[in-house]
Amino acid sequence: MADKFDKLGPIFDEIGHELGRIVGGDPDKTYLYAELQEGVVGAGVFKDEGNSVRYFDPSRPLIDLLIEAWETEEPGKRWEVIEYAVVGKEFDAVFKFPEELNPDEFEDERRDVALHARYGDKPVIYPPMPEH
Template identity: 35%
Template sequence: MEDREYPVEPTLLYAQLDRNMVGESIFKELGNQILYRRPVIEGLPYALLDLWEAQGGGDRWSEMEYVLRDGKFEVAYIYPDEIDAEEDVVERRARAVRRHFGEKPIVYPPWPPEDDAPDYDL
């Protein structure tokens, strides 16, 4: 909802989680195409990690699909035993987008110039 450039609905949040790791992707359905949006919510990874850690025990889900449409939300949790270890997360993510929005092209924004990319000293 913090992304005010595009309508709130329909939106898919696809997240992959593991210990100390969160990867989130946001997709918005815009007519005949799907738009990938870089997450703009600073606290989103922390909220997702808190949700994941709240499960306790060893049987935690690995991926989540959260869809917002028509004023309602639907959540699907994918557990490690439901994931093909040989399949790349990008393929699973694209399949989730198709499952929720159909066979529409996904439009990714251009990556920022290298000058704007963060630089890390290790």
């Protein structure tokens, strides 16, 4: 068990640093919601800006770190959701396992519930959709 935590600690530390890179500086008040399954990663990065919350796309390095953390768990014992929050210089990670999730809900629905639980009715600002 200690070996797993010895490996996860540096990965989680690097996730915090990558969140800082994504939001353009200090990762304080940054929140990551991600869902992972074999071959699929859905993630969103959010930064509390006081009156609103800003969304940031996850970076490829962040996705790779999430996969690395997820793969440290034995198959069949892997979490499906990670909620990772930075407060000051500390982070907190909460995991949810497949049996804890409603199979009738989609990832975006679960993420919306998690965002509302964390931020209440603060508006979430998403970047404009690209025109193609």
